Amino acid sequence: MEQRMLVGVTVDNAVAVLRIANPPVNALSAALRSAIADAVQQAAADSGIRAIVLAASGRTFVAGADISEFGKPPVSPTLPEVVELLDACPKPLVAAINGAALGGGLELAMACHERVATSGAKLGLPEVKLGLLPGAGGTQRLPRLAGAATAVAMVVSGEPVTAEDALRHGIVDEAVEGDPVPAALRRALALADGLAAPTRVRDRGDRLGPREAFEAAAARALQRVPGNPAAAACTDSIRAAFELPFDAAVRAERDRFLVLVKDDRSKALRHVFFAERAVAHVPGLPKGTRGREVARAAVIGAGTMGGGIAMCFANAGIPVTLIETEQQALERGLQRIAGNYATSVQRGSLAAEERNRRLGRIEGRIGLEHAAGADLVVEAVFEDLALKQQIFGTLDSIAKPGAVLATNTSYLDVDAIAGATRRPEAVLGMHFFSPANVMKLLEVVRGAGTAPGTLATAIELGRRLGKVPVVVGVCHGFVGNRMLARRTAQAERLLLEGASPQAVDAALVAFGFRMGPFAMADLAGLDIGWRIRKATGKTAPVADALCEAGRLGQKTGKGYYDYGGGGRQGAPDPAVQALIEAASARLGIARRSIDADEITERLIFPMIDEGARILEEGIAARPGDIDVVWLHGYNWPAWRGGPMFHGEQLGAARIAQRLEQHAAHSGDASLHPSAALSRLAREGQGFSSLSEAAA
Ligand code: 3HC
Numbered sequence: 289m290e291q292r293m294l295v296g297v298t299v300d301n302a303v304a305v306l307r308i309a310n311p312p313v314n315a316l317s318a319a320l321r322s323a324i325a326d327a328v329q330q331a332a333a334d335s336g337i338r339a340i341v342l343a344a345s346g347r348t349f350v351a352g353a354d355i356s357e358f359g360k361p362p363v364s365p366t367l368p369e370v371v372e373l374l375d376a377c378p379k380p381l382v383a384a385i386n387g388a389a390l391g392g393g394l395e396l397a398m399a400c401h402e403r404v405a406t407s408g409a410k411l412g413l414p415e416v417k418l419g420l421l422p423g424a425g426g427t428q429r430l431p432r433l434a435g436a437a438t439a440v441a442m443v444v445s446g447e448p449v450t451a452e453d454a455l456r457h458g459i460v461d462e463a464v465e466g467d468p469v470p471a472a473l474r475r476a477l478a479l480a481d482g483l484a485a486p487t488r489v490r491d492r493g494d495r496l497g498p499r500e501a502f503e504a505a506a507a508r509a510l511q512r513v514p515g516n517p518a519a520a521a522c523t524d525s526i527r528a529a530f531e532l533p534f535d536a537a538v539r540a541e542r543d544r545f546l547v548l549v550k551d552d553r554s555k556a557l558r559h560v561f562f563a564e565r566a567v568a569h570v571p572g573l574p575k576g577t578r579g580r581e582v583a584r585a586a587v588i589g590a591g592t593m594g595g596g597i598a599m600c601f602a603n604a605g606i607p608v609t610l611i612e613t614e615q616q617a618l619e620r621g622l623q624r625i626a627g628n629y630a631t632s633v634q635r636g637s638l639a640a641e642e643r644n645r646r647l648g649r650i651e652g653r654i655g656l657e658h659a660a661g662a663d664l665v666v667e668a669v670f671e672d673l674a675l676k677q678q679i680f681g682t683l684d685s686i687a688k689p690g691a692v693l694a695t696n697t698s699y700l701d702v703d704a705i706a707g708a709t710r711r712p713e714a715v716l717g718m719h720f721f722s723p724a725n726v727m728k729l730l731e732v733v734r735g736a737g738t739a740p741g742t743l744a745t746a747i748e749l750g751r752r753l754g755k756v757p758v759v760v761g762v763c764h765g766f767v768g769n770r771m772l773a774r775r776t777a778q779a780e781r782l783l784l785e786g787a788s789p790q791a792v793d794a795a796l797v798a799f800g801f802r803m804g805p806f807a808m809a810d811l812a813g814l815d816i817g818w819r820i821r822k823a824t825g826k827t828a829p830v831a832d833a834l835c836e837a838g839r840l841g842q843k844t845g846k847g848y849y850d851y852g853g854g855g856r857q858g859a860p861d862p863a864v865q866a867l868i869e870a871a872s873a874r875l876g877i878a879r880r881s882i883d884a885d886e887i888t889e890r891l892i893f894p895m896i897d898e899g900a901r902i903l904e905e906g907i908a909a910r911p912g913d914i915d916v917v918w919l920h921g922y923n924w925p926a927w928r929g930g931p932m933f934h935g936e937q938l939g940a941a942r943i944a945q946r947l948e949q950h951a952a953h954s955g956d957a958s959l960h961p962s963a964a965l966s967r968l969a970r971e972g973q974g975f976s977s978l979s980e981a982a983a
């Protein structure tokens with residue numbers, strides 16, 4: 289019964305049209321695989337059927353294997369078995385590709401004799417992005433259609449091509465406007481009538497192209513994805529097209545797939561795939577809540593963040609008013625924006641006309657009254673509660689009824705800011721990350737009084753700006769910066785106990801970050817944190833001493849490192865070492881040698897501990913939401929899944945135990961595990977149990 293629903297069969301002119309229907313994206317679940325196999329076998333056995341068209345309904349053709357089944361025991365028929373069945377079909381078989389044909393979806397289509405794709409369809413083998421390689425013949429059939437050089441570029445990058453490019457590469461035989469089924473029917477009949485010969489893709493070795501062209505393309509493709517273990521497996525597998533008979537090469541591909549699918553790095557990337565989609569489901573936001581249309585925006589403050597945020601609006605086609613208190617600051621901000629666009633034009637990543645269109649959407653003004661016409665206002669002035677309250681009080685009296693009033697505050701209490709208005713339902717945080725026009729994370733901070741429609745507006749707008757919006761609750765630093773603070777504190781403390789800046793940075797780079805905390809601080813400028821510490825009465829002995837010595841990072845040529853020649857790669861500096869040792873002595877901290885494992889654990893585990901507290905307090909809805917924050921706001925290495933995924937893999941018990949040991953050994957009481965983490969450790973529970981309890 290269910291099978292009939294998953295693949296509908298109609299007959300047209302003695303051609304069986306098998307239409308896959310497994311919403312939302314026709315992923316190849318076990319039930320669907322079985323339904324496809326049955327339908328193909330029945331059509332093949334039916335003497336009234338001369339040919340078969342494999343089509344699909346909905347917005348995609350087939351989005352590939354069902355990723356949620358990976359890691360579970362395989363269920364027959366497996367995807368390679370279904371592909372084999374199509375390949376061996378005695379009747380002409382044509383795929384009608386109505387939308388995305390990705391991974392196993394393209395592999396199905398390539399096992400047919402011919403392919404017709406609708407214009408606008410995307411075709412690709414994105415498995416590498418999940419730490420995998422195409423495991424159902426993709427590495428053997430794609431090179432036999434497109435040539436091995438084109439195939440290796442597509443498989444190693446994982447990037448899809450358009451139907452038009454697919455036609456040019458020979459991956460499809462025809463591209464049509466609209467429904468591809470009529471053209472597929474025509475082709476199927478022509479094959480059945482013997483007007484064209486049905487050729488199996490496996491037999492098209494003539495299209496592979498020269499081996500040297502493949503090797504050169506493989507080397508280029510690999511250079512673009514350094515360190516991705518699946519990428520090398522992809523090239524090796526395609527290379528087998530030159531070295532092994534088809535069936536042996538397909539078996540070798542399958543063996544490689546089965547190894548990779550068990551690898552923790554692939555598990556992490558699959559987790560990321562689902563976590564990125566899960567953040568779209570916001571607990572407590574009634575399904576179908578629609579946001580307000582944002583036709584015009586205003587940004588208050590043309591500093592580092594305000595300028596970047598204004599660019600986000602302009603890039604997305606939304607006119608924006610950028611507001612300052614005085615002309616000089618406004619000019620500076622506008623010049624910085626123009627400079628950023630000029631760099632993109634110079635690099636060739638932005639056309640001059642498009643730059644002009646974007647600049648034309650940004651209007652600079654002096655005075656808050658210019659926010660009156662905006663559907664949404666983002667405030668990005670200095671991090672000062674009284675100032676922000678004053679601004680929100682004024683906005684309340686001038687903004688349009690129903691306008692959304694957002695603050696970009698990094699740490700401040702969004703409810704206290706909303707309290708300065710008579711419309712707390714319209715207020716929330718939209719926390720962008722620096723540089724705002726580049727980083728994809730948007731923390732959407734839901735205040736106590738934020739209305740569902742306001743939240744929906746911010747989320748929809750965030751997506752329109754190309755961001756990944758993650759809804760978080762109100763607390764000091766929200767999710768990202770609150771966890772970062774634990775890491776920053778440990779980084780400083782490790783220096784005082786005996787580690788060098790370069791040893792701390794090297795540990796995080798070895799973990800997979802692009803940069804360690806000190807190289808990062810030098811890049812961002814040490815004065816930002818210094819100003820915040822002074823304002824909040826906090827100290828950081830090493831960082832403060834560097835700032836007092838005028839070492840503010842790359843911009844002053846010196847920070848934790850010495851940038852002597854003005855380059856971006858700093859050198860260790862004996863003066864910094866002396867300054868750190870003096871600070872240790874002043875504080876009476878005995879210095880010792882600290883190994884890389886201790887450094888890594890003391891940087892990462894307190895963050896996971898803080899994540900547990902964040903989940904217990906309901907500040908983040910799911911462990912995966914925290915992971916998405918770290919992936920897109922702080923460049924956490926995707927193949928490690930995110931801090932909470934990493935924590936889950938190690939287990940709360942191990943993390944709690946190591947934190948206790950580090951606390952005892954270092955004398956740093958802040959390392960003791962939180963009540964939340966300790967409870968998980970005791971009860972053997974996972975991090976998601978904390979969010980279930982919070983909900
Ligand atoms: N398996 C399981 N679920 C999938 C899925 C898949 N392959 N692809 C998408 N989904 C789910 C998503 O999780 C989401 O679920 P939700 O509604 O519960 O959150 C839902 O389908 C809709 O997905 P999107 O939000 O991503 O929808 P879009 O319309 O934005 O994008 C898409 C559609 C371009 C098809 C995109 O979903 C996509 O890129 N999918 C994955 C493609 C992929 O990686 N395929 C390769 C799989 S591996 C493989 O085939 C191995 C083989 O070689 C053996």
Ligand code: NAI
Binds near residue numbers: 591668669679698721
């Ligand atoms: P900044 O100092 O670069 O810019 C602030 C701007 O606001 C200045 O140009 C100033 O002239 C202007 N301003 C001050 N009062 C104003 C008023 N009454 N009306 C209009 N403009 C006014 O500061 P930055 O770094 O852009 O930070 C702004 C906000 O964004 C802060 O709340 C900060 O915490 C937050 N933030 C900062 C990040 C960063 O990395 N710099 C990252 C994310 C958030």
